[in-house]
């Protein structure tokens with residue numbers, strides 16, 4: 580039987596985050612943002628996003644940045660819509676469900692959803708301001 584364990588370490592987070600970006604970069608709706616629009620420094624970005632999730636999921640406060648702020652820059656190049664957030668969330672859930680299961684996984688998906696909802700609102704406000 581295919582029994583999966585729960586996310587329990589930084590190594591586990593690194594595993595699903597790497598898979599997340601494979602899925603995201605191949606995605607028809609948002610792949611272009613990561614491949615073409617933003618010049619991603621992956622060596623810098625992957626450890627940062629792993630820090631972000633380690634802070635939330637393992638209760639280890641290693642992430643010191645503001646996760647919201649860099650998205651205003653992204654949003655100024657591509658106004659982020661519900662379709663973008665849905666694609667992001669689907670990729671996030673798949674990358675977790677393909678590898679792990681358990682309460683920490685459920686928390687990760689729940690937190691991602693609520694942060695995405697807040698981010699979506701803030702981006703919409705910024706787009707309105709931008710368009711006068």
Ligand code: HEM
Nearest residue numbers: 612617627628631644646649653659663664667691694695
């Ligand atoms: C449509 C949805 C999203 C898109 C297209 C997107 C895109 C990006 C891009 C392009 C960057 C890199 C920015 C740069 O380095 O210049 C980034 C950074 C980041 N994203 Fe997202 N993102 C999305 C949603 C989310 C959500 C929902 C979360 C959290 C649940 C999140 C968490 C982060 C974090 C933690 C960083 C690193 C910020 C830093 O400390 O520099 N993103 N995102």
